[in-house]
Amino acid sequence: MGEELFSPEEAMPLGEREQYYNEKVRQVVQFAYDNAPAVKAKMDKAGVKPPQIKTTKDLELLPVITRDEIIELEKANPPFGGLLAVPANSLYRFIYSPGPLYVPLGSTEYARSAQKILHAVGLRRGDPVILSMPNLYMAGASVEDAMLLDGMVCIPSGTGNTELQVTMMHDLDIKGFIGTPTFLMNLVRKAEDMGYDFKRDFKLNCALVWGEPLLPEVRNTLEQDYGIRLTDGVGVGVGLDLGFDCGQRNGIHITEEQFVEIVEPGTWKQLPPGEVGALLVTGFSNNAFPMIRYMTGDLSSLITEPCPCGRTSPRFTGIMGRVGDSVKVRALYITPRQVQAAASKLPAMSRFQVVVSRAGYKDQLTFNLELADETIDRDKFFQELQSSFQDNCRVRIDKINVVPSGTIPEEHKIIVDDRSWQVKSA
Numbered sequence: 506m507g508e509e510l511f512s513p514e515e516a517m518p519l520g521e522r523e524q525y526y527n528e529k530v531r532q533v534v535q536f537a538y539d540n541a542p543a544v545k546a547k548m549d550k551a552g553v554k555p556p557q558i559k560t561t562k563d564l565e566l567l568p569v570i571t572r573d574e575i576i577e578l579e580k581a582n583p584p585f586g587g588l589l590a591v592p593a594n595s596l597y598r599f600i601y602s603p604g605p606l607y608v609p610l611g612s613t614e615y616a617r618s619a620q621k622i623l624h625a626v627g628l629r630r631g632d633p634v635i636l637s638m639p640n641l642y643m644a645g646a647s648v649e650d651a652m653l654l655d656g657m658v659c660i661p662s663g664t665g666n667t668e669l670q671v672t673m674m675h676d677l678d679i680k681g682f683i684g685t686p687t688f689l690m691n692l693v694r695k696a697e698d699m700g701y702d703f704k705r706d707f708k709l710n711c712a713l714v715w716g717e718p719l720l721p722e723v724r725n726t727l728e729q730d731y732g733i734r735l736t737d738g739v740g741v742g743v744g745l746d747l748g749f750d751c752g753q754r755n756g757i758h759i760t761e762e763q764f765v766e767i768v769e770p771g772t773w774k775q776l777p778p779g780e781v782g783a784l785l786v787t788g789f790s791n792n793a794f795p796m797i798r799y800m801t802g803d804l805s806s807l808i809t810e811p812c813p814c815g816r817t818s819p820r821f822t823g824i825m826g827r828v829g830d831s832v833k834v835r836a837l838y839i840t841p842r843q844v845q846a847a848a849s850k851l852p853a854m855s856r857f858q859v860v861v862s863r864a865g866y867k868d869q870l871t872f873n874l875e876l877a878d879e880t881i882d883r884d885k886f887f888q889e890l891q892s893s894f895q896d897n898c899r900v901r902i903d904k905i906n907v908v909p910s911g912t913i914p915e916e917h918k919i920i921v922d923d924r925s926w927q928v929k930s931a
């Protein structure tokens with residue numbers, strides 16, 4: 506089922522999309538090199554000149570930039586660390602990100618991704634919306650600007666005084682909410698404490714939640730019990746809103762305002778769709794502060810199959826862990842999140858831990874577990890575990906060990922790397 510889109514560019518044919526990304530990447534690299542001294546210095550140090558970057562694949566030639574590096578650059582050379590690429594007197598707005606990290610914004614173009622996100626949420630001109638994210642930060646600023654651009658009615662409410670917020674939601678017929686899922690849940694519970702019947706007494710029926718992970722049980726409760734349709738949004742604090750999940754709920758659609766790579770930590774080479782690696786973003790919508798291969802530190806994987814919603818953009822799966830937590834086994838990265846997903850289907854198991862070791866020249870993956878139910882058919886259970894693990898982690902378990910209850914401590918790492926040669930990644 507197709508969805509109503511904000512802009513035809515969201516459905517551009519794949520060949521055209523590839524050309525689009527190549528062109529945008531060429532432009533941003535050339536522009537940043539010519540105008541942002543810190544970008545030029547990094548590229549010169551890597552021995553790369555802009556004409557070498559012709560396609561998105563060529564991004565592999567360029568160094569990555571981390572949040573910590575931006576903070577250091579800004580500290581050494583305040584206020585923007587040589588990353589500002591337009592005249593300071595032409596700036597539109599500043600946002601802040603803890604660090605401190607200051608992000609200059611060149612024009613409302615930076616909010617274009619947020620415009621698409623709000624449209625996907627279901628918000629339209631004239632709709633009154635509670636904005637509980639502070640607009641000092643990217644998440645609040647971009648949606649505030651997107652609402653202004655598209656004629657929604659913004660009520661910047663912050664996260665204090667829930668009773669007043671519930672009263673406003675009721676009295677002003679608020680339709681949408683933007684903020685964290687936790688705060689939305691607080692508002693709904695508060696409304697109940699105040700004697701309201703949420704579904705009957707409120708018009709609130711859609712929400713953009715971001716700023717924290719959206720847990721499936723929270724989503725179910727808010728959607729089924731309270732009739733609020735949730736859209737999961739993902740942004741990064743450096744002036745880029747990555748995207749949102751559409752009605753299919755199968756990954757985060759990456760808006761056309763950036764190109765996302767999933768790469769192997771350390772070598773920073775691009776990985777094929779489906780493989781887990783570090784997420785890098787190259788942004789196109791804020792020339793004032795060009796972000797090229799910005800590393801969020803999150804692990805994810807790409808989905809490139811067409812989506813029934815009609816958007817042709819690639820998607821990324823949810824955040825599957827942090828770069829430092831991943832462990833490489835036989836050329837594939839596995840993360841604690843993947844192991845947990847594999848285990849979640851097997852209630853007979855209580856605690857578990859994956860140990861990666863070295864046997865000769867080969868990686869050995871051992872799955873230690875404690876059983877919650879000792880009476881189960883073990884052979885059948887081992888088969889189920891093996892198959893669930895391979896589905897989620899794409900790696901085979903070499904050995905399954907049932908250990909006595911209490912052997913695995915309550916506070917433990919999900920994956921332990923016992924290989925002595927292991928080099929710490931990023």
Ligand SMILES: [Zn+2]
Pocket residue numbers: 751752753758812813814815816
């Ligand atoms: Zn979709």
